[in-house]
Amino acid sequence: MADLPKNGESSTSIPNEGSIPLYLVNGVATVWDAQVAATLHCIHNVSGLRAGTLPGVSQQNGFLGLPMTLMREETAYLVQQGIAHLIYLPTFPSIPTPDEISRHTAKRIERVKRLEKEARQAEESKKEISAQLFEKGGEKARLKREARAKAKAEKEAKIRLEQGEEPFLVNNQTVVDENHKDRPQEQEQEQESSSSPLPPTSDPRSSQNSDADTGPSPGYFLPIPSHPPILSSPSSSNQQIITSIPHAAFNFPSTRRDKALVGVFTALQKRGYRMGLGPRFGGEYLVYPGDYLRYHAHFTSQVLVDDEPIKPAELVAWGRLGTGTKKAGLLCCWDERNYLKDEDNDQVGDEVKEDGDGVEFYSLEWANFG
Structure with missing residues (x-):
């Protein structure tokens, strides 16, 4: 080869x-x-x-x-x-027994539960870390606000001293009137907070819920081999x-019918045809003149073994069937006497085809029909 x-x-x-x-x-x-x-x-x-x-x-x-x-x-x-x-x-796989099915089901359920537990633990750990970061960021923001308020109070106290006013003393610290400093301090804090990056101050539960909604869910994959x-x-x-x-x-092939099918298939292959499944069109094969992706089938074949008799009604049915499906009926007559042996190449009979397939073909059409 x-x-x-x-x-x-x-x-x-x-x-x-x-x-x-x-x-x-x-x-x-x-x-x-x-x-x-x-x-x-x-x-x-x-x-x-x-x-x-x-x-x-x-x-x-x-x-x-x-x-x-x-x-x-x-x-x-x-x-x-x-x-x-x-x-x-x-x-x-071999057909499993009921015990094997129950064990496999139990293992599968256990595996799914384990994966779900691991996913829950990972989600809880993520929530805990997020809460800790939120608390840490909130504490830093509080300290910054207190430091800004203290600096502001000291500045205003200094201004009061320069203007001859008496500042307020609380816990040995200088403070100013709350009504006097309320609005300017809030405006300054808003400006500073807008200009300086701060950790998120939203509710941790809402952020946790959003993370749970948008986070990837655990997937289950089944690999499919290519062989x-x-x-x-x-x-x-x-x-x-x-x-x-x-x-x-x-x-x-084991029977004469099987050998006839293989012989007809081989003979059509040698002649350059392609074969497809033909039972839905009432034949053994659908015979294409080339690639079935480029051509429609031209024949619907019937395989006959040796001197198998043909009823006239079958000829009519095959002819009308082929014409009705816009195809020609192809009668493939396989003669075992003209078939070359595979091993010994012995020729049984007097008439042997040149190609040695022992198959004769007859095209059948139903005139003036369809």
């Missing part, structure tokens, strides 16, 4: 150079890396289905849409062509590598 671009996966268990790891979860191959998904989409014409978006708000986002799930046919095609290999993951939780060691029992199918962990 030709060298492929680096797929960005951190796994060290790659059988062949450039082989892409596909994580097998509950029998479904998944891709968890955006670069791997882009490589499959742009180089190998395999688009998959984004399973990470909400069902009601589906979107083909390269990052938010991960993980990407693959059809069985897409998985088999990639493995058989040597493009990718499977990494089997055991069912994770399944597996060990990086290739010899780990949790990391079983699958390079050939069918396998016990991925039993596909």
